[in-house]
Amino acid sequence: MVHKKNRPKTVYGIPASPGIVIGKAHIIDRSKVKVMYHYLISDDLVDHEVARFREAVKKAKEQLTTLKDRLPDYVKDHAFILESHRMILEDSMVYDATVKHITEDKINAEWALKKTLLDIRSVFQEIDDEYISNRINDVENVIERILRNLSGKQQESLLDLKERVIVVAHDISPEDAAEINTAKIMGFVTNVGAKTSHTAIIAQALGLPAVMGLGNITDIVEEGCLLIVDGNTGEVVIQPDDDAIIYYHERQIQRERYRSSIIRTSHLPANTLDGQEIVVMANAEFADETQAVRDNGGAGIGLYRTEFLYLKSNGFPSEEELFNDYRQVAETIAPDPVTIRTLDLGGDKFLSYSNKKEANPALGLRAIRLSLKNPQVFRVQIRAILRASAYGNIRIMFPMISGLSEIQAANRILTEVKKDLDDTGMDYNRDIKVGIMIEIPSAVVIADILAHQIDFFNIGTNDLIQYALAVDRTNEDVAYLYKPFHPAILRMISQVITAADNAGIEVSLCGAMAGEPCCVPILVGGGMKKLSVNIQSIPLVKKIIRSISLKDAQSCFKDIMKLTTANQVEAYIKAFMKDLLPELGENAFL
Amino acid sequence: METIKRFTINNELGIHARTAAMIVELAKNFNSKLYIKKNDEEVDGRSILSILTLSCPRGSEIQVRIVGEDSKEFMDALTELIENGFGED
Numbered sequence: 001m002v003h004k005k006n007r008p009k010t011v012y013g014i015p016a017s018p019g020i021v022i023g024k025a026h027i028i029d030r031s032k033v034k035v036m037y038h039y040l041i042s043d044d045l046v047d048h049e050v051a052r053f054r055e056a057v058k059k060a061k062e063q064l065t066t067l068k069d070r071l072p073d074y075v076k077d078h079a080f081i082l083e084s085h086r087m088i089l090e091d092s093m094v095y096d097a098t099v100k101h102i103t104e105d106k107i108n109a110e111w112a113l114k115k116t117l118l119d120i121r122s123v124f125q126e127i128d129d130e131y132i133s134n135r136i137n138d139v140e141n142v143i144e145r146i147l148r149n150l151s152g153k154q155q156e157s158l159l160d161l162k163e164r165v166i167v168v169a170h171d172i173s174p175e176d177a178a179e180i181n182t183a184k185i186m187g188f189v190t191n192v193g194a195k196t197s198h199t200a201i202i203a204q205a206l207g208l209p210a211v212m213g214l215g216n217i218t219d220i221v222e223e224g225c226l227l228i229v230d231g232n233t234g235e236v237v238i239q240p241d242d243d244a245i246i247y248y249h250e251r252q253i254q255r256e257r258y259r260s261s262i263i264r265t266s267h268l269p270a271n272t273l274d275g276q277e278i279v280v281m282a283n284a285e286f287a288d289e290t291q292a293v294r295d296n297g298g299a300g301i302g303l304y305r306t307e308f309l310y311l312k313s314n315g316f317p318s319e320e321e322l323f324n325d326y327r328q329v330a331e332t333i334a335p336d337p338v339t340i341r342t343l344d345l346g347g348d349k350f351l352s353y354s355n356k357k358e359a360n361p362a363l364g365l366r367a368i369r370l371s372l373k374n375p376q377v378f379r380v381q382i383r384a385i386l387r388a389s390a391y392g393n394i395r396i397m398f399p400m401i402s403g404l405s406e407i408q409a410a411n412r413i414l415t416e417v418k419k420d421l422d423d424t425g426m427d428y429n430r431d432i433k434v435g436i437m438i439e440i441p442s443a444v445v446i447a448d449i450l451a452h453q454i455d456f457f458n459i460g461t462n463d464l465i466q467y468a469l470a471v472d473r474t475n476e477d478v479a480y481l482y483k484p485f486h487p488a489i490l491r492m493i494s495q496v497i498t499a500a501d502n503a504g505i506e507v508s509l510c511g512a513m514a515g516e517p518c519c520v521p522i523l524v525g526g527g528m529k530k531l532s533v534n535i536q537s538i539p540l541v542k543k544i545i546r547s548i549s550l551k552d553a554q555s556c557f558k559d560i561m562k563l564t565t566a567n568q569v570e571a572y573i574k575a576f577m578k579d580l581l582p583e584l585g586e587n588a589f590l
Numbered sequence: 591m592e593t594i595k596r597f598t599i600n601n602e603l604g605i606h607a608r609t610a611a612m613i614v615e616l617a618k619n620f621n622s623k624l625y626i627k628k629n630d631e632e633v634d635g636r637s638i639l640s641i642l643t644l645s646c647p648r649g650s651e652i653q654v655r656i657v658g659e660d661s662k663e664f665m666d667a668l669t670e671l672i673e674n675g676f677g678e679d
Contacts, residue, residue, distance in 0.1 A: 084611050084638065093639040120639065129645045135607060139639065316602060318678065377602075 302532025330392025622658025
């Protein structure tokens with residue numbers, strides 16, 4: 001499908017890195033080299049053809065070495081991928097096999113390589129293990145590189161960009177990432193990827209707007225056409241007309257201006273007009289984000305996600321690797337607290353050789369269930385967290401708790417690991433605070449029982465809403481039912497706050513809801529004293545808190561609890577916000 | 591000279607890309623030929639892809655055959671690598 005010229009078209013993807021950018025599209029073509037010529041060669045050309053092949057492999061080897069040397073720090077972990085690609089280049093199944101095809105079948109190098117790939121593919125297809133059979137992608141990548149060298153076609157490098165562009169690509173590979181030049185690249189849009197994919201991480205680290213998961217953006221955008229990328233909303237406007245350009249340009253300026261105005265005050269405590277302090281912390285995922293937490297005025301990290309280290313490597317991360325990561329975060333955030341959530345993954349993403357497909361992963365073996373089922377893996381993480389607790393104010397939190405026995409089982413392991421550390425004389429914080437995520441409706445109902453077993457609750461609204469309303473919000477047919485303002489959700493939150501207050505334990509709320517400007521008065525009015533939000537949302541959330549009195553928030557909450565539908569709540573709170581912060585307008589600027 | 595030894599793969603993830611790469615890397619330090627066998631299939635131990643095709647998750651039994659002058663030293667080094675679980679924790 002090719003879009004019609006001069007007709008603007010808006011497509012929606014995943015907002016992966018915030019900011020608005022308007023610029024020219026540059027398509028990075030990583031499509032396959034087409035082998036045009038399959039031909040038989042005469043005997044006297046065999047040596048020549050083998051030499052061509054050797055030369056192309058040699059060149060590929062040099063390219064990979066250069067790339068590896070150029071890898072910037074934040075993608076250093078990809079070095080292994082490049083290293084394994086170099087090994088595949090010289091692997092007998094690739095190298096010797098191709099030479100053999102050339103000499104015995106008397107065919108040109110390109111054809112021989114294709115045959116080699118087919119051979120390897122048929123071997124790998126037989127393999128039951130999904131992780132190993134997927135390695136065929138690495139083989140394809142390497143063979144593609146040799147073919148490209150044979151064709152004399154240069155792989156276009158991001159370093160060669162002549163003008164400032166928005167990069168449009170299927171995906172950004174580790175090879176590409178090594179070559180990103182921020183002076184020339186304004187933003188990214190990609191077919192695949194999500195908020196936690198490499199490209200997103202890199203874009204966030206470099207402060208470049210990005211929208212990902214667009215599906216077929218490389219097919220519908222033409223080289224050089226104008227694009228608007230809104231990394232906050234996930235909108236990409238192709239061939240915008242003047243109205244759209246003016247609209248987004250204004251939003252861009254407005255957003256910059258507004259952000260700089262609220263960022264100036266973000267270091268101030270978030271006290272309501274009548275003096276109630278609300279602690280606003282950050283949700284974070286990488287040790288590198290700690291500086292941004294500080295810059296945006298976060299009072300610590302209320303949710304530190306730990307999945308990344310497990311997802312990015314082929315094996316489980318070592319205790320040292322985890323320890324170093326947690327320690328770095330704890331040290332830079334200290335004396336403020338860091339709440340580390342233990343692994344919150346589904347089994348599918350976890351054990352590379354488990355081929356079990358779950359019919360219903362959201363209700364399956366995941367998070368604490370998976371950890372308790374693999375105690376040896378869980379222990380490594382607990383040890384790393386405990387050891388890091390000697391270096392800062394670390395708290396530990398278990399995800400997806402549905403009842404008392406999971407807390408007991410997790411605590412038992414925690415106690416055992418503490419004893420191990422005692423026995424070996426390792427230092428750690430003996431009074432480390434332990435809490436749980438409240439994200440399953442059963443935990444809400446028995447919150448009063450659970451409260452006596454732990455030190456704090458953290459309400460995870462994203463999952464809680466999904467489980468309580470039985471809505472998969474990625475399913476577009478039912479997504480309209482995903483309503484944070486549903487009276488059932490508001491009552492549940494209120495119930496958890498009451499249970500925590502009665503037991504004298506701390507309660508906080510993380511999840512997208514805490515960062516929604518409209519939700520802040522409701523949560524504060526409902527008695528929530530701690531919020532944990534996305535880093536970029538901290539300044540605005542703090543500003544809203546400083547603009548309201550606890551008394552007004554409480555009466556707002558009281559009114560809202562009398563309403564009977566999500567739509568009524570939404571209408572009420574919108575009007576309330578309009579009075580409170582008229583400059584916010586329809587857009588949240590988050 | 592030929593040296594043969596049997597191993598059970600005990601590291602958590604079995605032989606995956608990174609571990610196979612370690613074997614290939616180690617082999618570069620020796621001149622002897624290296625063969626790895628699982629069930630009835632024997633492959634070239636200097637080929638990362640061949641090793642992967644054996645598909646050795648945790649608990650797999652493999653037989654290693656090394657042929658050449660430095661086969662004993664080679665086997666010692668390989669034994670250490672495998673028995674240390676490839677440096678995994």
